[in-house]
Amino acid sequence: MEVQIDDSILVRDYIQGDEKALELLLKKHNQRILSFIYSKVRDRDIAEDIFQDTFIKVIRTLKKGSYSEEGKFLPWVMRIAHNLIIDHFRRNKKMPKYQGNKEFDIFSILSDGELNAERRLIKEQIEADITVLVDQLPEDQKEVLTMRIYKDMSFKEIADITGVSINTALGRMRYALINIRKMVEQNNIVLTN
Amino acid sequence: MKHCYPQPVPACRLVKARPETINFLLSYSRSLHVSRHKDLVFTNHKN
Numbered sequence: 607m608e609v610q611i612d613d614s615i616l617v618r619d620y621i622q623g624d625e626k627a628l629e630l631l632l633k634k635h636n637q638r639i640l641s642f643i644y645s646k647v648r649d650r651d652i653a654e655d656i657f658q659d660t661f662i663k664v665i666r667t668l669k670k671g672s673y674s675e676e677g678k679f680l681p682w683v684m685r686i687a688h689n690l691i692i693d694h695f696r697r698n699k700k701m702p703k704y705q706g707n708k709e710f711d712i713f714s715i716l717s718d719g720e721l722n723a724e725r726r727l728i729k730e731q732i733e734a735d736i737t738v739l740v741d742q743l744p745e746d747q748k749e750v751l752t753m754r755i756y757k758d759m760s761f762k763e764i765a766d767i768t769g770v771s772i773n774t775a776l777g778r779m780r781y782a783l784i785n786i787r788k789m790v791e792q793n794n795i796v797l798t799n
Numbered sequence: 800m801k802h803c804y805p806q807p808v809p810a811c812r813l814v815k816a817r818p819e820t821i822n823f824l825l826s827y828s829r830s831l832h833v834s835r836h837k838d839l840v841f842t843n844h845k846n
Contacts, residue, residue: 636816661824669833
């Protein structure tokens, strides 16, 4: 039977120079952390890169003695991974996109098969309106709503990363939706296509 | 409120780190050396 050693003990041993402790921490958590990263980026190689960068940060922080042990090693590592995932998506946003030209427009032969031009414009307008509304929310509500809706994270993951209970995360989501509804009513915004 | 939630997604795929990644991290850790002088912290890699 395999004995599970507490993270805080492994972290303490590692800080004191026991390299075997890091091996055990990696063995213990690698599947959970990598699966979390993979669930967001959906690319095996990118997930592996982010996982590697996450642990490089973990190793450096532990060796420098900057980590304060509060029994939350895994949430701390998950938070680092989460920040690196956000960095990855931010970098990708800056990638050049194909625009087409007068002679040839790729969109004249490609179609999504669902929306015509008018409906697409309406959809874009709705998405832009929602973005503005989300931006008006208090920071804590915006954070939970963004993670849930745009990043498709579970409330358990949101709670772990933001450092609050699941109930608090659920409450923030609820208030975010209530506030958005209020703003929609106050500004007579139509959010239907 | 149901409109605010996305369609259910398939169960999360479990993936494990490749042995090369784990070995790299272990080697990186072994090579990383941190030294302190007063308030300064120096990091370097031993070959």
